[in-house]
Amino acid sequence: MKTNYKHIQANIYNLQEWVLEINPELLKAKFEKLLQKSEFTILAFNEHYFEQQGYTCFWLLGESHLAIHTFPESKKTYIELSSCNQEKLNTFKILMNA
Template sequence: MNATLKLGEHFIFDLSDCNHEILMDSERAYSLFAQAVRESGLTVVDEGFYKFSPHGFTCFLLLAESHASLHAWPEHNYCAIDLFTCAIGMDMMPLLMRIKRAFGADDFSMRKLDREASVETKLPIAV
């Protein structure tokens, strides 16, 4: 018999009409993102950052609970954030709203996907 096992939650967060100056300062934007994630209670175990030319950047935070990433297009005042966590049930909305405020986004959309595995279960043996 198969059962579905929820292993994580994946938040896809799009921020539009962000503060242009913040997104053009990639180091500052990265710092704001990393600080918000750290102060949310998630555990950062590693991180990475890549700056594109002439502008834009990608950064990621490897979490004990999974990962968080940000991809910025300053020329469009837009950034895309992925947050995948196995901290099921932890309310991520305060973190996402903090990031929205930090980037001065006037508009956002959020989608949440449950990450699930189909697992085989053993039927109990009748005695």
């Protein structure tokens, strides 16, 4: 894979949200689709199911990362997207709240 690099300012923009969905399969499908629609560059994906309960996954992006952590005992999930591309992050926010 050939990567073209572009000089950018050293800025990171963040989105931190709690959502009420805790199903890992639904979360993966929804957030993968949001990343694609926002035109993020997905480099890798990894996930871990905790033995008792809970789930964590992350997407490594060309623009930084998206992490998801479920808290089934509280019936909520923490979402954190960090990106050096404010435009893509803003698009993601709009799509997420649509």
